[in-house]
Amino acid sequence: MAVVTTAIVVAVAFTLVIAVVLSPSMSPLASIHDADGDEYADSVDEFPDDESEWNDLDGDGVGDNSDAFSDDAGETSDSDSDDVGDNSDAFPEDSSEWSDTDEDGVGDNTDEFPDDADECSDSDSDGVGDNSDEFPDDPTEWSDTDGDGVGDNTDSFPEDPEEDSPEVNFDADIMSDGVTLVFTSVAPEFEWEDLTVTLSSGSDTAVWEPENEDLDEWNAMTTCVYGTFDIEGTSIFLIAMDMTGDGMVSAFDGLGISPVGDSFEAGVEYRMVILYEPTQEVFEDSTFEFDLVTPTASLTEVAITDGVKVSFGAVSSDVSWTDVSIALSDGTDVVMWTNITSADLIDGVATLKNYGVGILGGLEVTMSIMDLSGNGVVNMGDYFKLTAVSFSAAVDYEIMVIYEPTDGLMASATFSG
Numbered sequence: 001m002a003v004v005t006t007a008i009v010v011a012v013a014f015t016l017v018i019a020v021v022l023s024p025s026m027s028p029l030a031s032i033h034d035a036d037g038d039e040y041a042d043s044v045d046e047f048p049d050d051e052s053e054w055n056d057l058d059g060d061g062v063g064d065n066s067d068a069f070s071d072d073a074g075e076t077s078d079s080d081s082d083d084v085g086d087n088s089d090a091f092p093e094d095s096s097e098w099s100d101t102d103e104d105g106v107g108d109n110t111d112e113f114p115d116d117a118d119e120c121s122d123s124d125s126d127g128v129g130d131n132s133d134e135f136p137d138d139p140t141e142w143s144d145t146d147g148d149g150v151g152d153n154t155d156s157f158p159e160d161p162e163e164d165s166p167e168v169n170f171d172a173d174i175m176s177d178g179v180t181l182v183f184t185s186v187a188p189e190f191e192w193e194d195l196t197v198t199l200s201s202g203s204d205t206a207v208w209e210p211e212n213e214d215l216d217e218w219n220a221m222t223t224c225v226y227g228t229f230d231i232e233g234t235s236i237f238l239i240a241m242d243m244t245g246d247g248m249v250s251a252f253d254g255l256g257i258s259p260v261g262d263s264f265e266a267g268v269e270y271r272m273v274i275l276y277e278p279t280q281e282v283f284e285d286s287t288f289e290f291d292l293v294t295p296t297a298s299l300t301e302v303a304i305t306d307g308v309k310v311s312f313g314a315v316s317s318d319v320s321w322t323d324v325s326i327a328l329s330d331g332t333d334v335v336m337w338t339n340i341t342s343a344d345l346i347d348g349v350a351t352l353k354n355y356g357v358g359i360l361g362g363l364e365v366t367m368s369i370m371d372l373s374g375n376g377v378v379n380m381g382d383y384f385k386l387t388a389v390s391f392s393a394a395v396d397y398e399i400m401v402i403y404e405p406t407d408g409l410m411a412s413a414t415f416s417g
Contacts, residue, residue: 034048035048035049036048036049036050036051037051038050038051038052038053038054040054046063047063050063052065052066053065053066057070057071058070058071058072058073059073060072060073060074060076062076068085069085072085074087074088075087075088079092079093080092080093080094080095081095082094082095082096082097082098084098090107091107094107096109096110097109097110101114101115102114102115102116102117103117104116104117104118104120106120112129113129116129118131118132119131119132123136123137124136124137124138124139125139126138126139126140126142128142134151135151138151140153140154141153141154144158145158145159146158146159150278150279154194154278154279155278155279165276165278165279165281166186166187166188166189166190166249166276167185167186167187168183168185168186168276168283169183169184169185170182170183170184170254170283170284171184172284172286174288176263176264176266176290176293177258177259177263177264178256178257178258178259179256179257179258179272179288180254180255180256181254181255181256181274181284182252182253182254183249183250183251183252183253183254184251184252185251186249186250186251186253189248189249189250190248190249190276191212191247191248191249192210192211192212192214192215192240192242192247192248192249193209193210193211193212193277194249194276194277194278195209195210195249195274195275195276195277196208196209196274196275196277197209197210197238197255197257197272197273197274197275198271198272198273198274198275199229199231199236199257199270199271199272199273200231200270200271200273201231201232201268201269201270201271202232202268204229204230204231204232205229205231206227206229206231206236206238207229208226208227208238209226210224210226210238210240212247212248213247214240215240215242215245215247216242216245216246216247220245221241221242221243221244221245222241222242222245223239223240223241223242224239224240225237225238225239226238226239226240228260231265231268231270232265232268233265234259234260234261234264234265234268235259235260235261236257236258236259236260236264237257237258237260238255238256238257239255239256239257239258240253240254240255241253241254241255241256255274257272263290264290265290266290266291266292266293267289267290267291267292267405268289268290269287269288269289270287270288270289271285271286271287272284272285272286272287272288273285292405292406293317293406294403294406294408294409294410295315295316295317295319295403295410296315296316296410296411297312297313297314297315297316297319297378297401297410297411298312298313298314298411299311299312299313299399299401299411299412299413300313300413301399301413301414301415303415304385304387305387306387306388306389306390306391307365307385307386307387307388307391308385308386308391308397308399308415309383309384309385310383310384310385310386310399310413311381311382311383312378312379312380312381312382312383312411313380314380315378315379315380318377319377319378319403319410320342320376320377320378321340321341321342321344321345321369321371321376321377321378322340322341322342322343322376323403323404323405324340324378324401324402324403324404324410325337325338325340325401325402325404326340326367326384326399326400326401326402327399327400327402328358328360328365328367328386328397328398328399328400329360329397329398329400330360330361330363330392330395330397331395331396331398332361333360333361334360335358335359335360335365336358336402337355337356337358337367338404339355339356340355340369342376342377343376345369345371345374345375345376346371346374346375346376347371347374348374348375349374350370350371350372350373350374351370351371351374352368352369352370353368353369353371354366354367354368355367355368355369360388363388363389363390363391364388364389365386365387365388366385366386366387366388367384367385367386368384368385368387369382369383369384370382370383370384370385386399390417391415391416391417392416392417393416393417394416394417395416395417396414396415396416397414397415397416397417398412398413398414399412399413399414399415400412
């Protein structure tokens with residue numbers, strides 16, 4: 001009987017071992033089983049078949065490892081990484097935008113009018129959206145009531161499309177020593193700063209822009225001088241004259257354009273333009289030019305050994321020695337010295353220059369110049385000498401000072417040997 005009992009025990013033990021091998025749930029290791037091998041037991045792994053996930057804190061079915069918002073059941077991803085979930089991000093692919101309050105398709109961050117679905121930008125920063133701004137690039141204008149292309153703020157007649165600039169008439173007096181313009185009628189009056197005055201010649205241009213405050217002196221006649229510009233070597237300035245001193249252009253007010261010195265440069269064509277800035281209407285566009293004028297001078301001749309000394313008296317305007325030629329005639333022949341230059345005579349002190357020998361008939365004549373101030377300009381007191389071996393007493397010689405730019409005679413004198 002003892003043998004039989006042993007056999008039964010062995011059989012039972014063998015059966016249990018087989019049972020453990022065939023049924024893992026009966027194994028004492030069943031409590032730490034890990035189906036996906038992520039080291040989290042299936043009993044605690046909320047994703048037992050996904051080795052990359054094991055927990056879902058917000059219970060939205062997306063594992064915490066891949067859930068961009070693990071504690072927000074309403075969000076799981078953030079495509080543009082702007083910290084706003086795709087489900088609530090109005091622009092899930094744009095990291096700079098996430099909301100569109102007025103639903104106009106433009107994000108609030110770039111929408112200059114986030115609460116207005118009709119507007120989103122303001123190019124000129126005037127507070128009026130481009131879609132309703134009739135002048136989107138002009139911060140001083142936004143509406144044009146009469147549709148004439150001129151903004152209401154500067155339109156003198158904002159409700160009349162036929163009127164947009166003041167009616168202006170003036171008299172112009174153009175002289176070599178200056179241009180004067182007097183407004184004979186202005187309707188309606190307008191501000192001085194609405195005017196631009198331009199004077200140009202060649203590549204040189206002067207632009208003057210009067211200011212209201214310069215000409216507002218509480219009903220007292222006011223003048224203001226505006227900057228000098230160099231036009232073709234001449235310094236030129238503008239004068240504005242407000243007869244009532246109210247800062248407004250009205251009848252009898254005026255403008256003056258003047259050169260610093262005696263006159264505008266002769267032989268130069270000047271163009272003068274007067275512009276009404278708000279509408280770009282040209283009140284005046286004209287050109288003027290002054291003929292070259294031959295300066296005049298007086299001469300005094302004194303006999304000297306072997307010739308004559310000729311001194312300058314008053315000279316009507318500044319004349320460079322470079323622009324002067326000296327001629328001598330015996331009634332039949334003429335000799336000229338055209339090689340005179342200011343550079344030879346500029347020394348800051350009295351300067352003597354010999355300009356060589358000229359042949360008058362068969363007579364050799366030497367000409368020399370004394371510039372007493374050494375400034376290269378013909379001044380009162382400067383003189384030149386003409387000398388020869390022997391001038392004939394029977395001949396009346398004529399001396400001529402020629403102004404080369406006009407080929408005109410500045411002065412003349414006679415003498416005999």
